[in-house]
Amino acid sequence: METYGAQAEGIDLVNGSYDEQVAKIKEIEEASARAMLAKNKVTGTSDGNFETAVEEMEKQYGADNRNTWMSLSQTDEIGSKILDVASKYVGKGVEIVANDLNPDLKDVVLTGTVKDVNKTALDLKTALQESDFYEDNTGNEWISVMERTLDAVYDDTDEILKNYEETYTQYLEASMITSTKRLSAGNKKEKIGDFYYDYMKAIADYQRAVEIGADNDKVEEARAKVEELGLAWDAVADQEGFSKYGILIDGLEESLDSATIKAYEFKRALSNPTENSEDFNKAMNAIRESGATKDELLSSYGTGSSKSEHNKYYGIVESAAQAAQ
Secondary structure (H helix, E strand, C coil), X not given: CCCCHHHHCCCXXXXXXXXXXXXXXXXXXXXXXXXXXXXXXXXXXXXXXXXXXXXXXXXXXXXXXXXXXXXXXXXXXXXHHHHHHHHCCECCCEEEEECCCCCCEEEEEECECHHHHHHHHHHHHHHHHCCCCCHHHCCCHHHHHHHHHHHHHHHHHHHHHHHHHHHHHHHHHHXXXXXXCEEEECCEEEEHHHHHHHHHHHHHHHHHHHHCCCCHHHHHHHHHHHHHHHHHHHHHCCCCCCHHHHHHHHHHHHHHHCHHHHHHHHHHHHCCCCCCHHHHHHHHHHHHHHCCCHHHHHHHXXXXXXXXXXXXXXXXXXXXXXXXX
């Protein structure tokens, strides 16, 4: 954890109480965060100030932003097929609305923040290019309209992200550390900044326990803590005052997508047959989508298992790998 030069004097992690020393560090970070917010919340025109970054990163794109629209024919065969591809993203960053000027057209609109729109543009173009009609119709005018628009949207939003995302993340971190918003986690109610520290530590502890092959009880204890805090966040994630910190929480939770963690979760589902099938299927899907190789999954299982257990696990991994093809 970063400290701030002379401000950190007096902190002694060797001789002092751990909780007391962490509290001191948090106090320093909060003071520094407040100073950073005060310094950067200016009305000038500098591209690096928080005000500009917040405006660019939190701006909502949609029907009033013509740059994220594309009009497609619903009567043309290819145009209609493209609309079918786009329809799979409705509610996930895409709206499809009637064209005000031509009843034969439908407007595909990308919605959300600049980060949302950037991702949707890339996902939609990938889905188009992977469709069963794309390869034989690359010169079609509606495909060209779609690709040109998506490329332009992606390039424009990517430039905004390059200019402002890092500064915006700094703002979010400073804002979160100084926020007085509280959420219930386990048997205590704590500030969002303190929750973030706890969640970060819990995920690190879980990863470490799995990676070193700790006793199952210790792994399960670490896993339970992660699950508890994850549910605590889910309860407030969409609420005002919390939702903007979702980017930071998502960054923490990306660590849970590692092949090692997914393999443990899969093994856990297999070793708990009394758990419902929904949990089992969730674990199966996670393994198929994780990108982990069979060797990685099998090596994470360990050599201490009985031969029958290992063979059962090997057979399931083989089946999952085949199903993922």
